[in-house]
């Protein structure tokens with residue numbers, strides 16, 4: 001059991017590492033821009049140099065504990081996320097959760113033709129599985145230990161899945177694909 005301060009510090013450190021990783025991955029590609037900021041649920045109201053009312057409503061209705069705001073390029077974290085994730089799935093899944101939200105940011109930067117605010121269920125699932133693939137790519141390139149990779153796979157396998165994110169099996173498979181890819185583009189191919 002880690003203290004809340006420790007978990008927040010850990011998440012901040014991982015966020016900088018993820019940001020650094022993607023900035024480097026895109027160093028000769030000017031499409032990259034950093035995630036604007038990470039905000040916590042309790043700051044939703046005051047922190048908004050602009051989050052739409054619609055997004056606030058959407059965010060509050062979410063079952064999930066974190067979310068990427070496609071409109072304002074921010075990652076939103078619900079209160080208690082880190083404690084809950086650490087408790088149920090272990091510390092490494094905090095990094096996974098952040099990597100997954102960053103993957104949505106990458107999707108946004110690379111797929112300007114997609115209207116992320118108006119996806120139907122089928123498109124949403126495709127985007128979510130693609131984000132798991134991109135997360136796998138991140139973890140592979142970051143050469144994570146075997147035990148940690150196994151832990152992420154086990155967690156994805158046991159998450160239960162839902163209509164938006166796909167089944168546990170699908171999520172695990174998407175992550176595994178990303179782990180094997182040596183180029184990010186492979187996560188964006190149609191058969192993904």
Ligand SMILES: [Zn+2]
Nearest residue numbers: 100104128131
């Ligand atoms: Zn997602």
